[in-house]
Amino acid sequence: MATILTVASFFALVCISQQARAANYTFMKDAVHAPRTGFYDYIIVGGGTAGCPLAATLSARARVLLLERGGSPYEDARVLNMAHFSDVLADTSASSPSQRFVSEDGVINSRPRVLGGGSCINAGFFTRAGAGYVRAAGWDPREVRAAYRWVEDVVAFRPALGPWQAVRMGLLETGVLPDNGATYDHIPGTKVGGSIFDADGRRHTAADLLRYANPDGIDLYLRARVAKILFRFKGTKPVADGVVYYDSRGNTHEAYLSPGAASEVIPVGGGAGQPAAADAQRHRPGRPPPLARHRNVILDLPGVGQGMSDNPMNAIYVPSPSPVEVSLIQVVGITRFGSYIEGASGANWNSHPSGTQPPPPPPRNFGMFSPQTGQLATVPPKERTPEAIARAVEAMSQVPDAALRGGFILEKVLGPQSVGQLALRNLNPDDNPSVRFNYFAHPDDLRRCVAGIAAIERVIRSRAFSRFTYQNFAFPAALNVTAEFPVNTLYRRGGDPRALERFCRDTVMTIWHYHGGCQVGRVVDRDYRVLGVDALRVIDGSTFNASPGTNPQATVMMLGRYMGVKLLKERMLLEG
Template sequence: MNLGWWRLFGAAFAGFLFFHGFSASEKAPNFSFMHNATSAPTLSYYDYIIVGGGTAGCPLAATLSQNATVLLLERGGSPYGNPIITNMANFGAAISDLSPSSPSQRFISEDGVINARPLVLGGGSCLNAGFYTRAAIEYVRQAGWDGRLVNESYQWVEKLVAFEPPLGQWQSAVRDGLIEAGVVPFNGFTYDHIYGTKVGGTIFDQQGNRHTAADLLENANPSGLTVLLYASVHKILFAIKGKRRPKAHGVIFRDTSGAKHSAYLNDGSKNEIIVSAGALGSPQLLMLSGVGPAVHLKAHNITVVLDQPLVGQGMSDNPMNAVFVPSPLPVEVSLIQVVGITHFGSYIEAASGENFAGGGGSSSPRDYGMFSPKIGQLSTVPPKQRTPEAIAKAVEYMKNLEQAAFRGGFILEKIMGPISIGHLELRTRNPNDNPSVTFNYFKDPRDLKRCVQGIQTIEKIIESKSFSKFRYDYLSWPVLLNMTANAPLNLLPKHYNPSMPLEEFCKDTVMTIWHYHGGCQVGKVVDLDYKVLGVDALRVIDGSTFNYSPGTNPQATVMMLGRYMGVKILGERLAN
């Protein structure tokens, strides 16, 4: 293989990585209940206060508003009318936006992997590649959920945000290659999580407009709901009387001007504060409010309300590894549409198209692809070495590449679970600062084994008859792996070479697929009803409660959980 192709396609890999897209339905709904927090009163009272207007918080708020007064506090802004959110063609732009008005907030785990957290109404459903798939039946059973209500809750979500994707030639070839590789049976189009190969749903409609969890607020009772944007919650307030359990009864939040606001619960035994701030935000807020490991809280001069050492524990992020396949033919633009659900614990997915791998212009995919260095995805640089300088050098290098370098696609694998776990700690007492989080990718050897088996399955797909027209004959599998692991963007020596085991490839090229979870897990921090153990009138309802990531992609289940728990909580309220 000549050096020109090596440099061209190797560099394309670092520029292609598309993050879970970012747009909301183009036409903004008329939400009369949505306001900037600067307009909020200094003091207010509600039946329910929800912290976090994300993937779980929006459906939860919409449901509770039917029979109660609800305050939904979101630290970010609205997704509507924002061009980097409302159009699939701008997919990935939100993740690369590091401005103060960005709908995402970059963080870097202690593992060195660059990541992102949402900062917008609708949460992660505004920042993803749109794949919609339910959790497995076994997952529902183990969670202790009511199967009938789960099904009804999924359907409630799907009426507004889920669609069947149009399948192009690249995705069809990946689908058929998976079947040739033995990931069978083929289950057609379905939202269900079933072993084999399937076409899943998407939250992008036929016009390429994204439909997010924020759209679920269309189901709200306008007279029962208040949504405040740019409202940063600093603390949950507890009433502590004698030897009674601490009881949450209010929150302190600030608006963009720095003005302080207090919101309290109305009198009533069923009124509650519900934290839905995500896998980073929820354990962080509990700690800032005095619920967490006592020694750690005291080190930050935080008054301890409840010594709960398991807050912030059990953090996990599903590792992703991918292989770039340069194509001799033009390929369609596609996000995640097909998935192979294997029995060995790896999920195989794919994405394609020049619009997500390269191009020109200020908003080109060369800037904003899923594997774009602008969003921190530098698989060609080991995790700890993905510095701002490395990113800047990669971005500059890509600007000089020919368009052909971005023609092709990626086939990726994500580890089920994962089994490896880490932890989260406070860095500061400012809720707007990122906490310190360690995910310990591949610490458990079973995760590493799953990665190897996933990469071996990708090899079978690429070498399948079904996929033959999308690969160059002279680009052998070892060459593709070597391009991926040792492209010219590699700034420092790497471990992997074709003579070394795939375990090194997995470790060197690990990236995030943004499915991190944990920190407030069921049975450890919250009970089966998501009530925080040891205190009253406080729940956590979001992905921080998960022990494992549900399904191949979690957003459908997080939205379902918001609706599901809203229905259950209202049922309890009306029964009393």
Template sequence: MSLGWWRLVAAAFAGFLFFHGFSASEKAPNYSFMQNATSAPTLSYYDYIIVGGGTAGCPLAATLSQNATVLLLERGGSPYSNSNITSMASFGAALSDISRSSPSQRFISEDGVINARARVLGGGSCINAGFYTRAAPEYVRHVGWDGQLVNESYQWVEKLVAFEPPLGMWQSAVRDGLVEAGVVPFNGFTYDHTYGTKVGGTIFDQQGNRHTAADLLDYANPSGLTVLLHASVHKILFAIKGKGRRKAHGVSFRDATGAKHKAYLKEGSKNEIIISAGALGSPQLLMLSGVGPAAHLKAHNITLVLDQPQVGQGMSDNPMNAVFIPSPLPVEVSLIQVVGITDFGSYIEAASGENFAGGASSPRDYVKFSPQIGQLSTVPPKQRTQEAIGKAVEYMNNLEEAAFRGGFILEKVMGPISTGHLELRTRNPNDNPSVTFNYFKDPRDLQRCVQGIQTIKKIIESKSFSKFRYDYLSWPILLNMTASAPLNLLPKHYNPSMPLEEFCKGTVMTIWHYHGGCQVGKVVDLDHKLLGVDALRVIDGSTFNYSPGTNPQATVMMLGRYMGVKILSERLAN
């Protein structure tokens, strides 16, 4: 397909925004095409069926709806009626909510690290810290994407959901401390991924309102799109073609009452089912539908459609380690705004504030947020039980307010190189699968963590950051506060010779950037078509071999748009 076709299709779609009069500041809480799955017919037909209305699924659906009929199935609800999603001041509240109606579904990896997966229209962009940054040009070239279409797709996303953050004094001190620490040059405000220190974008606007991938449905053709909420897909349906080859031709899903529905593809050689259910949901659904390792599927009494041993393999989660720094001065409420992109494979980021946990009135809630969502670095991963979390929150309740004023500086390992795998626990698609990430299994990841922590030390001890630290809290004490005595300003014991390798292993947390399970070249081809099956693609972070940029959400949204343009250009050309 020529680049000319892509440009033609992209230009036609770009005009749609102006025609409908949408702007980046407007919200659409009641899309005419969005409805509860209980109102869906028992049987329906579409050109494209997309499973998962997340960070990739929404831009993909909006794009395909311009020239085809599209069904978008989302297992969660709408983000627009939930202030825990829409307000930056409430960040963390959704993550700490473990109810069945929460937009965040908690899971614990076999490594013992508590994590979260999205369960809401807009996906991870509804529950994350909002940082927006593109993938590196080298990443784009390596995966074989067309650079110009990638840039056009990023710009399409950015018109609605990306903003320049207002930088306060604490984030400015981190920025200047990074430069002092040698993470240079300073590249100013940019969405681009380049070595050095920069101010990145955010999906929170100047008023602190979150804009998500669901906002990209503003681009949709309302007559071409149907979005069903609380629609849980249980299985992809296959037909047998000549010589026994399978072709996806429908899906089976249930609404909130448990009623069963089926949606099928209309007749047509270009019509497809696209799975965009995320790095956990996509490999899980393939396995539940009979595509995966034969022995594993047999153990769960699942009829085999295709023996594909690579489904669920290559699972990775970028390990994160953080240091909490109490501040003698008040600090602004901020999520990720500044990032240091080092040349040794670690990204340095920071967050601060007094009500980080979500609309709380007490400064202590800023740090209590961490155990509430399972980010309990004070206890080794395997010991992070609900009882341990409860004890940590109780302990923090008894500390003075001054103990909670400050912020975190964190490092995230690039890549990572270490990988694991995913397996089914049950045949219920609403249950979490079993996933192992094998944090720091590769010693190169561990070394990157050590260098990242050493860079954090340089930032804290820099002249630029000096007014936000207590002189009597030395580096070993800060490590001890993070690693053993939760935020105790006067720890009774600390070990200044504690190896940083042990600190990395013992305080590892997630930054929610897990990926893999349906990787390009192993499960899908370069066009994201499932190998060995017709009319089925996977388009989301499960196809990544390593995480793009410092934070992947911009690239996942871009990918939905990018692949939508490519798919439609092929459709129009034929």
């Protein structure tokens, strides 16, 4: 009897097969196997969300070196399985794909340490930047659309909504209109976005985009720690010449640019990594000494590390009388007042996208929002010490199972207008920098947060969401579950701004959308060339003045492809 596959089943098998082959990329090796010296047309520092598509594109017509400080996502089954999303964030070991850091504001955050970057540890939502954002960036809209499609053919999927995503109907019922259906486009109203998780809950990351790479045009080394960029000088102007990197055994390797006007070093360290790398290259004004190519600092660019922003996020936990599914971000309400509303669930892990029960997670893990993952709303930021986190984990262990059945509705502030800065603590590339985001320093950010929390209350009280709330639901009680202070002494139905302002400040968390530090006009030009330096570009989220769309990962991947195509065109012109 012949076996007939549905179209969906066929493509699922194709995707699984492609990921299996990706784990055996012939050009991917541990850095201990790298030559002591090599020569390349492009040296890309960072195999993350932008680095992978950039390297894959450039390898078509050039020799490319891609250096990644972490390992392969195909080596860690947790990375590729949505059921273990929170386990990766909760892992604070030295080999974890997620490197935890705490901002000077007291907000716990994570940096990726794995090929594929943030696409390996995030909640998976996939959505494009708005048309206005594309215009402001000076990008060619036609080339942008082509680059998005190139990415989407490999990593983007239409999610099947579970019950908790009734947040969608709640948003529509409460006036977050129009209903934009399922779309990757950024349009005001309510929509179902894309996901990098497929129907079986399997994650597809930026590393999968390396399937496009020309194997003969690329060397990819894992666990390669880049210590410095090397420079030569054209007169008094520094010109990037190569990099020094170390493998896991501490051996030193050097990679140099091949002769040619088009050869470049391209750091793509991401929102927190890239400004730190750039900070290590700064130097006070003045003529460099003869051996400056081996110095740690080269040029003074005051904008390096400045303009750092993180979209503040606040979430309301809603205990549910009905079972909930494992559900990450799938629906978004793009409001007119400058806040994005989204939902995530799965505190009790009652079901799984494939219909099978996943292995049990660590006990009392709220999934996306928990002390284990560093998402800690129940303790104000400045009090989030290791001891406070340990107490919160212990307190969670005492809560009855029924109380942990539920999910979250969150709001994220558009923008934001509050900005901070980043600086190195030392020159060790493995150590976290000092970062301050200054959450809610600008009053408009606080106003948008208050409006977002009020919108969440309306969604929770909507008919569409009634199956997930207990009778006589009291919204102040939900605030008190999330934040341990007597907000109901200030809060009354309709929302006292004083109470909600306090709630915003005391429960602020990150949703990992930090950006800035190497911004266009301050550190790089509109083609991402570092100002005052030749043969050096920065192509990643650190160049953004604002986070694109509701979630940046699709645009960061797009930018890697977009700029790769642009650089190849420039190369062809220079080579005649």
